[in-house]
Amino acid sequence: MNLPGLYIHIPFCKTKCPYCHFYSTTDLTSMDAVIASLVREMELYEGEFDTFDTIYIGGGTPSLLTVQQLDVILSGIHKHFLVPPDAEITIEVNPADGDLAWYRSLKDLGVNRLHLGVQSFSDQALTFLGRRHRADDAFAAIVNTVRAGFDNFGLDLIYGIPGQDLQSWRKSLECAVSLSPPHLSAYQLAIEEETPLCHSYRRGSFDIPDEDASLAFFLETSAYLERSGYHHYEVSNYAASTSRKSRHNQKYWDYTPYLGIGPGAHSFKEGKRWWNHRSIEGYLKDLGLGTTPVAGDETLSRDELRLETLFMSLRTARGIDLAAFRLQFGEDLPKERHSIIHSLVASGFIVVNDERISPTTRGFAVADQLALIF
């Protein structure tokens, strides 16, 4: 069994992007209180978890934190848990934040992977997305990353932005590739319920690509990045080499346990999932009382676990591990679902060998539906 991963949620942002559905607030007054509570929460899980070989500090905007504040968190982790020397320690960085000195201090704190929220190299698109930074800041952030000595970092990009056509997206991709990031994530802009973007979409303020156009973006992204030497290893993720895959994110997809610390964070262990209060108040209050700030939990039934296993593994290039699936669910998919598998192969959605059923690029595009077929 793989070692579990640790996720730390920093629920603060300077401004709120209209498309975002993550839990964060722009009221920064309780920052220190939250940071202290993060460490208190870790303490409560001592015993239940002991070693983490990946740590991911996300948000929100963790790059709003000072070196001292980050130090509190990282020291907390080391105090309450074991972290092997080769652990992957990632932090998300907004290109608007931090100077070279700050980047260097991250390195000193033991952070060894950065995830830069570039989103786009077009100022127009960045404006639509309501981001705080411009394209220039993105270049500067990458320069700082490299100068501070990070050889492992990734960029986030978003496509399907109103006004963007295949060509302008391709430009952003070229731009990204020219900077040789070891890792790239390319997400299609999703209209999430209850976000300001969703409201203006409902009012008809803008259009988003239809299914055909979305597919064209998706296939173009995959083809271009693969040609540029990236491995399309998950629906939205690309790595320059196997060692540059996000080891932390892999855990979400292959059922390795993980602990989520911070308001709104989710955890998973032994078929049980639980999640924290999605409010700073509730979070602080519970920790003030010395109890875990858990808002709810669920224990997955066999069928739930089966469905999750299917849709999570069909998101990755590795696909469904047939032996593991047989062992866990007592089903021999190639045998029992022979005819549908045959047509899915014939239509180019999956490839099958003795060990696994893996989605093709076309299959990635309809991964959710693929999961429902089995």
Place this chain on the structure above:
Amino acid sequence: MTNMDYIRNFSIIAHIDHGKSTLADRLIQHTGGCDARNFQDQILDNMDIERERGITIKSQAISLPYTARDGKTYNLNLIDTPGHVDFSYEVSRSLASCEGVLLLIDAAQGVQAQTLANLYLAMEHDLEIIPVINKIDLPSADVERVIEQIDSELGLDTDTHLKCSAKEGTGIEDILEAIVQRIPPPSGTPEAPLSALIFDAQYDPFRGTVIHCRIMDGVVQSGDIIRFMYGGATYKVEEVGHFLLSRQKRERLSAGEVGYIIAGVKTISDVRTGDTITLENRPCDKPLPGFKEVKPVVFASIYPIASDDYEDLAVSLEKYKLNDASFVYEKDASVALGQGFRCGFLGLLHLDIVQERLEREYDQSLILSVPSVRFRLTLKDDTILYVDNPSHYPPQMDIAKGEEPYIRAAMMMPERYLGAVMKLCQEKRGMNSSLSYPGPGRAELIYEMPLSEVIYDFYDRFKSVSQGYGSFDYELIDFRDSNLVLVDILVNGEKVDALSQIVHRDRARACGLQSCERLKEEIPKQMFKIALQAAIGGEIIARTTITAFRKDVTAKCYGGDISRKRKLLEKQKKGKKRMKMIGNVSIPQSAFLAVLKSDTD
């Protein structure tokens, strides 16, 4: 031992909605058959589906003690019956247990088709008939006109009528007195060998089959060994009793009484409605006449969504049939849908109710094939073939003549809707219309039309064009020549026999096109492109396609997204469970019936 002189067995019969169940409520309350705390309107309509739809589907018996003006206490066995024509078999069976009826007539609507039809049923059984004019509280009540109709249309003595408002509870005492005085007590000999008529039954998971019967002669009590005369099976009686609001155990049931018998009957097929029960060691000479055979008019096949559930469906149908004698079925098999059953129904409402009860009471997920009427085909070699199942349709070249059943439809409505209704009837191949004005502002329209045209959406559309003010009734009249063809539907080139339809040639193209369009609306997008075609023989007469999913995947899926995503997918998966896989295409349950729906709604 009950003295038969103090028993009265009667049914309340009427056209739909004339107030039978409401009158039953008042009789129950007046006799103290239910305390105020447990009372609810139309209390005898105890199935969920009856309460939701506001109609009675099953006849329901209840015994009421009533102390009459003569100071004596009578046991009144009331049977509330359904008014809708599709459930008339329920009425006729109830009447076999009675000596009299209350024939209810809505004071505003007057005599309607089922008033007459049910009156004739009562006359066939030689029953005492008490006409009761109900809803006299309505501002639109026209009691004089109804009295006139009692004479002219029903041919009954107008002096015999009573008036009431079931809603307001007026006239109830007079009705109870009339029941005691005018309806004769049952005849029959308690000392004679047992003969009891089974008029209904129901399956109880704990007690086995509960038999509803009327004791004609003799006595039955627990411990007796009874024999079902049709099949000869014998059982030991465990319990007998009366129907109150629930079953009430009694010492014995004796000649003239209506009640139930529980005898641990686990082999459901041993019990048949209409059969006679007698005692093993002292049998009666011959069985009672039983009931007329049901004549279904609408046919459809049912299949389990998952073929593994076939056996389970078979058991459920057997149990269901116990409680619905008008439902008939036999084994059937479809190339596309596997093993199933061909079923006959008394009408479309009946079909609808059967499907819903099977789903609710027996937890079955069903696919229903496109409903059909029974056609008459004369082959070139002069043999006559009745075909209600499109998959049994012979090769077109063997057919010399096709005929389809026609109905006479009688529609009542306020005059202002006449135009719209006539247009609808015309569209449905109506002919030989006639129009009359039974009352000021009210029109009655009679049309002859093919039954196949009213079989699916006619009723809904009629209700909508007459804005709910119209009433519709029909009777089968005869078979008439019709140029028939078989329209098949192909999904990705594969024929789905359950979607085939026998239609008039002039309508074939439109019907094929409509089927494809409906299917396109009902069948959700899938992984593969789906071609839908309609064909007569090898000739394609209509086609359309459903495009495949192009992109459907969540962009981000980390920590918190996972359960959210799973729940969304679970919902979709649940929907898929209710679909039938044909080749690689999942077809939702709704698609099979939607094919018949017209586009005007």
